Amino acid sequence: MQLKRVVVTGLGALTPLGNTVPEYWNGLVNGVSGAAMITKFDTEKFKTKFACEVKNFNPEDFMDKKEARKVDPFVQYAIAATHEAVVDSGANFEELNTDRIGVIWGAGIGGLKTFLDEISSFAKGDGTPRYNPFFIPKMIIDIAAGHISIKYGLRGPNFATVSACASSNNAIIDAFNYIRLGKADMFITGGSEAIINEAGIGGFNAMHALSTRNDSPETASRPFDLDRDGFVAGEGAGALILEDLEHAKKRGAKIYAEIVGGGMSADANHITAPHPEGLGARNVMVAALEDAGMTVDDIDYINVHGTSTPLGDxxxxxxxxxxxxxxxxxxxxxxxxxxxxxxxxxxxxxEAIASIMAVVNDIVPPTINHFTDDPAIDPQLNLTFNKPQKRVIRAALSNTFGFGGHNTSVIFKKFEE
Structure with a gap:
């Protein structure tokens, strides 16, 4: 069977660095930190008092006020990023076969704010179950994909992927596979998360997973640095339009890059700690390269998982x-x-969007906040510390790993006829 080629024809981003792809990319190449003190709740009694929040976001720019109240922030973020990606793609769904256009969307936790609010309200009551009728449909992870499909009238495959922090990479890989197997022409894919609330920050603090560098939030996320002390919580969404190459060419779409491979693996080691020798991480990159028919010589840039945790880096x-x-x-x-x-x-x-923009622009975004080398990390590696670097990027590999030992890698390369 001849597999179809799959290209990226639209991008949308809502991030702590900016609420559009150009703003996000500009923040990346200029080494801007999105971290600041938390504004969404009172952090007085919390160990971590900062995060990378989305800023200046108004859901009513993308839906009416009544609709905005019916969806969790993670769905609001999904709809916002998807709007940008659809507009960017130039797709007119009224002219396309929407039976062959689907949505696959990832989230690790989903409607945590909704869950927190409803359970807190119940706990404060007299035991009578007075739940909001939108409680369940606001909370469940698959509802983002459902809302996107309803908004655009897309009747192709529609589901959610859940693999903790690997969720949206899994969504991208699934969409890629459906298209290249000829089961769909186009997908809206990506992921969203909204966990900057009392439950999210308190829960990750209880695991000792978050940085507690409250005196310097903007330097707290410091992957590969000797003094890293945990990750910094972020929120937002990323959306990609993946499309069969012939379908894209037929409608005259612009093409950012080609997605050529995806890999998945498991650490089978620990529920939160990575394999100490990186066996799962190695296996997933091998799988992605084999899927793409590429070798290690073909990759110029790796956007690593790089969370700023002591063991993971x-x-x-x-x-x-x-x-x-x-x-x-x-x-x-x-x-x-x-x-x-x-x-x-x-x-x-x-991070897929960051990798694609790196391929398009031949610029490697930096790893900021590096102050002290870690002797446990090979000093010969070019970890692009503190400043971006220009170079030809033929292909970029993007890693994301999740609690439970879930590993994913995707490969994007420059598009050539």
């Missing part, structure tokens, strides 16, 4: 050195989480 760089060998030292590697924080289930989507 060592595990991932170890896997890169073990797999790429001498080619590891020819690569550029960077963690854009140093600027955006960790968007959990939306991380794969926003």
């Amino acid at each position: 060592i595990s991932e760089t170890t896997a890169i050195v073990n797999l790429f060998g001498e080619n590891a030292y020819k690569l550029n590697i960077s963690s854009t989480k140093s600027m955006t924080g960790h968007l959990l289930g939306a991380a794969g989507a926003v």
Whole structure:
């Protein structure tokens, strides 16, 4: 069976660095930190008092006030990012076969704010179950995909992917596979997350997963730095329009890049800690390269998972050195989480966009906030510290890993006829 080629024809982003793709990309290449003190709730009694919040976002720019009240913030973010991606793609769904256009959307936690509000309200009451009738449909993770399909009248495959922080990369891989197998012409795919609330910050604090560098939020996310002390929570959404190449050409769409491979693996090691030797991370990159029919020589840039946790950064760089060998030292590697924080289930989507824009513009966004080398990380690796670097990027590989040992990698390359 001849597999179809799949291209990226639209992008949308709502991030702590900006509420559109140009704003987001500008923040990345200029090394801007999205971290600041939390404004969404009173953090007085919390260990971590800062995060990478979305700023100046008004859901009523994308839906009416009544509709906005019926959806959780993670759905509001999804609709906003999707709007930009659809407009960017130039797709007119009235002229296309919407039976063959689907939505696959990822989230790691989903409607946490809705869950928190409803359970808190019940706990304060007399035990009578006075729940909002929108409680369940606001909370469930698949509802973002449902809302997107309803908004645009898309009747193709429609579902959600849930694999913690790997969720939106899984969504992208699934959409890629459906198209290249000829089961759909186009997908809206990506992910969103909204966990900056009392439950999200308190829960990750209880795990000792978050940085507590309250005296310097903007420097708290410091992947690969010796003094890193945990990740910084982020929120937002990323949306991609993936399309069969012939379908895209027929409608005259612009093409950002081609998606050529996706890999998935499991650590089978621990519910939250990565494999110490990076075996799962190595396997997933091998799987993506094999899927793409590429070798380690073909990759110029890796957008790493790079969360700024003590164990994770060592595990991932170890896997890169073990797999790429001498080619590891020819690569550029960077963690854009140093600027955006960790968007959990939306991380794969926003970092896929960063990887695509790097391929398009031949610019590697930096890993900011590097102050002290970690002797446990190979000093010969080019981790693109503190400043962007210009270079030809033929292909970029993007890693996202999740609690539970879920690993995903996707590969984007320059589009050529």
